Amino acid sequence: MPDQSDPAPYDALLLLSFGGPEGPDDVVPFLENVTRGRGIPRERLEEVGQHYFLFGGVSPINDQNRELLAALRKEFADHGVDLPVHWGNRNWAPYLTDTLREMAAAGHRRVLTLATSAYASYSGCRQYRENLAESLAALEAEGLPLPRVDKLRHFFNHPGFVEPMVDRTLAALAELPEEVRAGAHLAFTTHSVPTAAADTSGPPAAHGDGGGAYVAQHLDVARLVAAGVRDRDGVERPWRLVYQSRSGAPHIPWLEPDICDHLEELHQAGASAVVMVPIGFVSDHMEVIYDLDTEALAKATDLRLPVARAGTVGADPRFVSGLRELVIERAVTERGEGAHRRALGELGPSHDVCPLGCCPGRTPKPAAAGADDPYQGAAL
Numbered sequence: 001m002p003d004q005s006d007p008a009p010y011d012a013l014l015l016l017s018f019g020g021p022e023g024p025d026d027v028v029p030f031l032e033n034v035t036r037g038r039g040i041p042r043e044r045l046e047e048v049g050q051h052y053f054l055f056g057g058v059s060p061i062n063d064q065n066r067e068l069l070a071a072l073r074k075e076f077a078d079h080g081v082d083l084p085v086h087w088g089n090r091n092w093a094p095y096l097t098d099t100l101r102e103m104a105a106a107g108h109r110r111v112l113t114l115a116t117s118a119y120a121s122y123s124g125c126r127q128y129r130e131n132l133a134e135s136l137a138a139l140e141a142e143g144l145p146l147p148r149v150d151k152l153r154h155f156f157n158h159p160g161f162v163e164p165m166v167d168r169t170l171a172a173l174a175e176l177p178e179e180v181r182a183g184a185h186l187a188f189t190t191h192s193v194p195t196a197a198a199d200t201s202g203p204p205a206a207h208g209d210g211g212g213a214y215v216a217q218h219l220d221v222a223r224l225v226a227a228g229v230r231d232r233d234g235v236e237r238p239w240r241l242v243y244q245s246r247s248g249a250p251h252i253p254w255l256e257p258d259i260c261d262h263l264e265e266l267h268q269a270g271a272s273a274v275v276m277v278p279i280g281f282v283s284d285h286m287e288v289i290y291d292l293d294t295e296a297l298a299k300a301t302d303l304r305l306p307v308a309r310a311g312t313v314g315a316d317p318r319f320v321s322g323l324r325e326l327v328i329e330r331a332v333t334e335r336g337e338g339a340h341r342r343a344l345g346e347l348g349p350s351h352d353v354c355p356l357g358c359c360p361g362r363t364p365k366p367a368a369a370g371a372d373d374p375y376q377g378a379a380l
């Protein structure tokens with residue numbers, strides 16, 4: 001059995017996330033960072049800015065990442081895994097380029113990246129790989145030695161992600177009045193993306209007009225969580241995968257139905273209650289506390305439809321230990337030893353290295369940590 005504490009050949013882990021504003025003055029520059037070159041209408045930006053201002057201009061996402069960072073460090077220390085963990089973001093400080101620069105200066109040469117996005121999509125995978133390539137280009141221009149950067153496989157179907165979501169769903173059901181609990185519907189939610197982006201998500205073999213790997217992976221998780229809940233409380237509940245946080249121009253098709261329309265539809269169909277389960281996110285950030293806890297809750301209140309919202313995995317100990325397992329699994333694989341690759345559901349463990357054509361963007365850009373990485377091997 002391969003050594004379960006040896007992270008070699010890796011010498012550092014990079015926690016890579018979205019970033020969020022930490023005060024009112026940060027909101028506009030943050031939104032400018034997010035939307036640069038992405039063609040988002042001005043009205044949508046003003047509206048999203050209001051969501052942040054409603055919470056004092058502070059997104060909870062950075063504190064949630066600080067918590068995950070601390071939990072990962074403790075998890076590694078407790079299990080004898082000698083691997084420093086650094087944190088960098090796409091859209092706010094600490095910025096990825098600054099973090100990678102520090103890592104390079106500290107002598108790290110083999111970096112494994114953990115992006116806080118469980119599924120395949122342009123926004124959740126390829127765009128992070130493009131961010132890594134941009135940062136490596138910046139370090140190259142500064143004459144710094146470049147680390148070789150890899151990215152961990154998607155963890156949506158790992159037991160460390162799925163099992164806490166079953167518990168979170170049961171806990172939300174328990175918040176509903178007892179008389180409506182058995183009849184409650186489960187609404188699994190995730191970030192909507194343009195249908196064109198969904199259809200080309202994942203490796204080319206998964207592309208198709210049924211939503212590609214993005215939708216298939218979410219359906220697999222929704223099925224697993226619904227089955228896990230049924231096994232635990234003995235009630236078979238209707239469920240559906242729905243979407244939230246739609247952006248972009250109105251004439252461009254995005255994945256539907258929206259959670260609010262779905263609540264309306266369930267109300268009309270006579271549903272007794274709904275539990276919203278945000279399987280698309282790893283922490284209760286702005287998309288969750290505004291789009292679900294504020295907007296969708298207001299909709300349900302209007303309809304007099306009892307709703308509860310399940311938590312996300314956050315820094316659940318099972319999630320954190322699942323991430324340690326995935327890090328060691330990848331290290332074992334890189335060493336050419338046989339790794340045990342745990343995955344639930346029908347899709348099996350996701351690829352370690354994104355193949356050519358995985359989650360393409362609208363305009364081709366260099367991306368690190370994949371088969372088309374222009375830097376791969378630079379440090380070898």
Ligand SMILES: CC1=C(CCC(=O)O)c2cc3nc(cc4[nH]c(cc5[nH]c(cc1n2)c(C)c5CCC(=O)O)c(CCC(=O)O)c4C)C(CCC(=O)O)=C3C
Pocket residue numbers: 018019020021031034035038040044045048059060061116117118121123124191192193194245246247248280281282285286287
């Ligand atoms: C798939 C996906 C995830 C899940 C995977 C993952 O977690 O990575 C995700 C997460 C997040 N999205 C976030 C915030 C925003 N996303 C935006 C815009 C967009 N997201 C998109 C997709 C996704 N986004 C897309 C296709 C757009 C359109 C513009 C474009 O094509 O790029 C905008 C612009 C305004 C708007 O239009 O909403 C904001 C402010 C935050 C931070 C929250 C906080 O601050 O707490 C997080 C974690």
Ligand SMILES: [Fe+2]
Pocket residue numbers: 123191
């Ligand atoms: Fe987003």
